[in-house]
Amino acid sequence: MPNETPYACLTPDLVLDAITACGLWPDGRLLALNSYENRVWQVGLEEGPPVIAKFYRPGRWSDAAILEEHAFAQELAEAELPVVAPVQFAERTLLHHDGYRYALSPRHGGRAPSLESADQLEWLGRLIARIHSVGARARFAHRGTIDRDTLIAQPMQAVLASSLLPSTLREHYRLAVERVDRLVAVRLEAVSPVRMLRLHGDCHPGNVLWTDIGPHFVDLDDARMGPAVQDLWMLAHDERAMEALLEGYASMRDFDHAELALIPALRAMRQVHYAGWIAARWHDPAFPAAFPFVAEPRWWEQHMTDLHEQADELE
Template sequence: MESIGFEPTGRCVPLNSVENRVYDIEVEDKTRYVTKFYRPGRWSKEQIQEEHDFLFELRDAEIPVLAPIQLEKGKSIYDFENLMFAIWPLRTGRIIEEIAESDLQQLGRLLGRIHSVGKAKQTKYRPRLDIQNHAQKALSLIEDGGWIANQNLLKRYKDAALITFTTYENLINTYAIPMQRIHGDCHKGNLLHSKDGFSFLDFDDFLEGPVVQDFWMLLPFGGSKEQYERELFFEGYQEFAELSDNWLKLIEPLRGIRYIHYAAWIAKRWTDPSFPNLFPHFGTEEYWLNETLDLEKMGTALQESSDLYPEENFDQKKAPKEELSNKDFFWDWEG
C-alpha cells in the first residue's frame, strides 16, 4: 500500500477469501480500502485488466457493482515484488441468505442490465465456459492427478461426467444458445445488500458463457413451488435482456460441470495449507463415491428429460430424481 502512495495506520483485517488474499486496510485519513492480492499464476495481467474493464463498463452504465479504484492515468492493477493487487472502495452491507419476493423483479432487472452490457463485446483474454477448455480440463486434472485411486469408481465418475458434457454441447448446438460476457460465479454470497440497495460483488470468475450460468446459482430451480418466484425474476430480467425457455435446459448440465470444476479447483490448490483445513474430507474414497453418485443421478435425470439422445446411449442405472439446492455447491454459502 505504501508503494502506491498510502500510509496505512496498521489496521489490517483479513476478509473471507481462499482463492486470493483480501484485506480491509485503513490508511492515514481513516479511509478503509478493500485490497485484493491476486493468487500468482491464476490470471495474467491482461485477464485481470479485462475483468476491470468490464466492471468500468458496468459502472459507467450506472449499474451497482464495485469497480476497482484507478489512482493514476486509468491504472487499476498494481505490482509489488511480482505480486499483482488492486484496491476497491469499502462498501458495508450484508450478504443475503434468501431473496425476498419483493426484491425478485429488481434483481432480475439488475442482472438483465449486466447481461445487456456483457452482450455488447466479446472477451479477448478471459476463458470460455465450454467443454474443451473448461470442463474437460477439469476432468483430466482429476484423472491425471490420481485423485480417484479406485479404477472402477474412476470409470463411473468419467462416464457420468461425459454424459453431462455431451448433453451440454448438444443443447448449445441444437438451440444455438449464445455465449457472452457473464459474472460467472453469481450466487447469493456475491450479492450485497446495503442502504443503497443491491450490488453484485466479486467478478473474479468473469468469463464468456451462457447467461443461464448466472441464473441457476442465484435462483431456486427444480421445484414447482419456486415457479412463481422465477417468473417474477424473469419478468424483470426480460425488460433489459433476451431469454429463451430453451436456454434453461442448460441448468442441469451446468450443475454437473460445476461439480467437476469445483473438485478440480480444490485438487489444484491442495498444496495451499488452507485447503486441507477447509476441505478435510476431500480426496477420500467416500468423497469421490458421493460425487459419482450425484453425477450418476444427474445423468439419469438428463436421460429421462432429454430428447437429444436415444435410450441406448445411457447405460446408467435408473436412480430417483433428487432436487439439489444451491447450498450443495458452495462451501462458504453461509457467508
Template sequence: MDAVESLGFYCDHRLYPLNSYENRVYQVGIENATPLIAKFYRPKRWSAAQIQAEHDATLALKKAGVDVAAPLLMRGKSLFEHQGFYFSLTPKVIGEAPEPGNLNQLFQIGELIGAMHQASRDWQIEQRPYLSAIQRIERACKVVLESSYLPKSMTPAYVQVVEQLLLRITQTLPSHQSNSIRFIHGDCHRSNIIAHDDAMTLLDFDDCRMGYAVQDLWLHVSDANERRAQLSELIEGYESQCDFDSRELDLIDAMMAERTLVYTAWIAERWLDPAFPIIFPHFISEEFWRQHIQDLNDILVKWGQWR
C-alpha cells in the same frame, strides 16, 4: 500494508482477511477514510492482460450506471504490482449477502444481472473467451484422473457418469446458437452480491468471461422444490432490463454438471496450497468422492426439468 501505502495511502493497522480461496483479499483500514479492499491475485492464474480486461469491464459497467464494485483508478491505472504480486484496490461496500430464496431480493438480483447484460450486450472480451461446458469438463476430468485423490475403486464409476453427462451435453449444446454468447460475470452466486439500502452491488468479476446469460442466473436458485417460483422472480427482474431467451433454461443441467466437476478439480489443483487441507479436510475421504459421484448421477436423473 506496504503494497497499499506504496500508492500513497496511510494504513491504520486494521487488517481483516476476507473469504477468498483463489486470491488473497483483505479489508485494509485507512487513516481518516473508509477502508479499502486489497485484492492480491494468485500468481500465474491470469495474465496482466486478463486481469486488466476484468478491470476494464467493471469500470465500463460502473460508468454505464450498473451497481458494481469497480477498482480504484490511480494515475490512470487500476492494476498494480508489489514484490511480484499483482493487486488492486476497491472501495469497501457495506452490506450483506442476499437472503437465500427471498423472492423480493431475487427480483432485484435479476434486475442487477439484466442491467449488467444490457450494458455489455455488444462486448467481445478476447482475453476471456467462451469455453464450452464440454471443454471445461474434459479438462476437469483430466485433472482429477491424473491426481491421486480419487480412490481407484471409484474411478470406473466416476468415468462412467462423466461420459454419460458429456453425451447429454453433446446432445444439448448444438440447439443453442453461438450468437447468444455474451459477457457474463461467470461466478454470480449470492456471496458475490451485497445488499444494502434497498439496492444490490455486484462484486468480484474474477471469473468474468463470454458465456450464456443463464449462467449468471441459475446459481441463485437455492431450493429445488421452489425453483420455478425463484426462477420466475429472477427472470421477471432480468427482463425489466434485458431480453431473456427462455430456451437457455435447457442449459442449466449442463452448467450444473460443469460446476460440480470443475469445483472438485479446482480443489485437487489447489490441494498443495496450505489453506486448502484446512478448509476442505473431507476432500481426501472416500465419503467425499462417493457423494461427488452421487451428485453427478442425480444431475443425470433430474436432467431436463428446468422448464
C-alpha cells in the same frame, strides 16, 4: 515463487507495504476475507474508510485477462450499475509489488439477499439484465468462455492427476464424468445457437451484497463469455424464484427462454469443475484446511453419485 505455495511470501507486512506503495497510509488493521482462489484483505487507513486489497493467484489469469475484468467492471460502474470497480493509481488498476499482482477497491459492506423475497429477486433480475445489456456491447478477448473444455475436460484431468482420488475409484470417476460430458454436449447442441455475452460469471448469493439502499455486485474474477442464464440460475433455488428473476429481467431486456434448458448442463459442469478446482489447488495449504472432507473416499463416492444424478436429469 514456488507454484506449490503461491502465497507463502504474502505476509501482513508485504500487504501493508503494497498499500503504502500506492501512496496510502495503512493504520495496521488487517482483516483477511473469505477467499481461496485469491487472497483478499480489508486494510484500514489512517485517513478515510478501509480499502479491499485483492492479490491475484500467480499463473491463473494473464495480465491482459485481469485488465479486461477491470475494464468491464469500470464500464458497468460508468453505466450507473452497482458494481464495485477497482481504483486507479497513476492510471493503472493492476498493480505489482514484490512479485505479486494486486488491485484495490473501495470497501462496500452488506448482507446476503433474501432469495425468498420476490421483490428482491425482481430487483436483481432488473440489474442483471442491465449488466447483460452492457456485456453485449463487446466480447472478451482474453477471459475465455463457459464451455466443456474449461468446466469439464480440464477439471477431470486435474482430478485424475491428483492423489486425492482413490485408485479404486479412478475408472468409475472417469466414466461418470464422460457420461456427463456426453449429455452436456447433446444439451448444448439442442439449445444452440446460444447468444454469448460478457457475464459476471459467478453470480451466486455470496457475490451480491444487500444494503438499505439495495444490492451491489462484487468479485468479477470469473467473468467470462457465456449465456445469459448463467448469471441467473445460481440465484434461483426453485421455479418460483426463477420466475421472479425473469420478471424483473424481462422488464429491462429480452430473455431467450430456450436457455432455461441449459440449467441442468450448467449445474453439472459446475459440479465437475468444483472437484477439479480443489484437486488442482490442493498444494495450496488453504485448501486442505478448508476442504478436508475431499481427502476421504466417501466424498468421491458421493461426488460420483451426484454426477450420475445430474446425468439422469440431462438424459
